[in-house]
Amino acid sequence: MTFSSIMNSPLLYILVAAGIGYVLIFSVLTLRRSYKHALKLGMEKGKVRGVITSAMVYSVVPSLSIVVGLFSLAAVLGVPWSWFRLSVVGSLMYELMAADMVATGAGYESVAALGAAGDPNIVGTVMFVMSISILGxxxxxxxxxxxxxxxxxxxxxxxxxxxxxxxxxxxxxxxxFLPSMVTSGAVYIAVLLTSAAVAILHQLIIKKTGWKWLGNFVMADSLVLGMLSSLAWTKVF
Incomplete structure (x- = not known):
């Protein structure tokens, strides 16, 4: 078996689905207890439901950046493990940095090079380091x-x-996170500056127009446009 086949194996899908299922059940039970407790405190049922609805709606937009991160992380670490890491605990920058440190420590140029080499002996180390480090x-x-x-x-x-x-x-x-990006090459620097420019542009538009809702899209737009710009910057450099 290769690194990629293990990271996309049916067994890993099952284990990840079980872990995420546990978190979902825990979340639903917590929501139910919180709802009942709010009613006991004398809050109106309509207001409580309104808070729940608005929280659900406003959590969708920020999660777009997580979805974008899932696609980029899955390209090097497979779908199930990336799904688990970004669904339960972790962030795109941390996950990539931790996996990349394992890959370079094992003698590979990057985690992408590790995936291309298909070395199955590093799978457990990658998972262990990514999991144990976030516990801090x-x-x-x-x-x-x-x-x-x-x-x-x-x-x-x-x-x-x-x-x-x-x-x-x-x-x-x-x-x-900046030193690792700046020292990785011209393409990385160009993508970083592009993402920063997108974020600054959003802030200027918000300040000019007063569209505070646009703030929910800053991270998602910066990620998406930064990733798209990497295609152009790769051709330039």
């Missing part, structure tokens, strides 16, 4: 999440400086 954030939130949230709220309450500090922190988290 989950465990960290369980242990320190409440304290971090309180301190963040205090910082936000300090006026413009607090807002600026939170924005700088978010930029610092994003900047972690």
């Amino acid at each position: 954030g989950i465990v960290g939130v369980l242990l320190f999440g409440k304290g971090i949230q309180k301190n963040m709220a205090k910082v936000r309450g300090k006026g413009p400086f607090g807002v600026l500090a939170i924005s700088v922190l978010q930029l610092a988290l994003m900047a972690v």
Whole structure:
């Protein structure tokens, strides 16, 4: 068996479907208990249902970026494992970076080169590293999440400086991924700049027109147009 055949095997599909099924059942039960608890607190049934409906609608648009990420991740790691990672926990940038680190550590140029080589011995390592590494954030939130949230709220309450500090922190988290992209070649840099330009254009349109709803499409449009631009940039460079 090859790397690709294992990552797209029927057994993996079954295991992933079982895991996602468990999460869906847990979510439905939690929604049901929350709904009943809201009614016990005296909230009107119509308002509660309205909140649920609006939350469902507004969660569809941001999920478009996840769907786009699924296609790009599935190209190198197969459909079921990509489906599982992006459905339950994880993000496109993290998943690709973790898998790429395993591939380069095993002596391959990238995770795409690993997939092309078809080495089945790296499958378990890829899955283990991608799974165990993300647990750091989950465990960290369980242990320190409440304290971090309180301190963040205090910082936000300090006026413009607090807002600026939170924005700088978010930029610092994003900047972690920049070195690997900038050092990967001209095509990567061009795609990064294209995606950034799309995001900036969205912000300018929102500021000019007041269309706040357009903010829900920033990530999805940046991903889609960035990926499409990679085809053109590949020909240029």
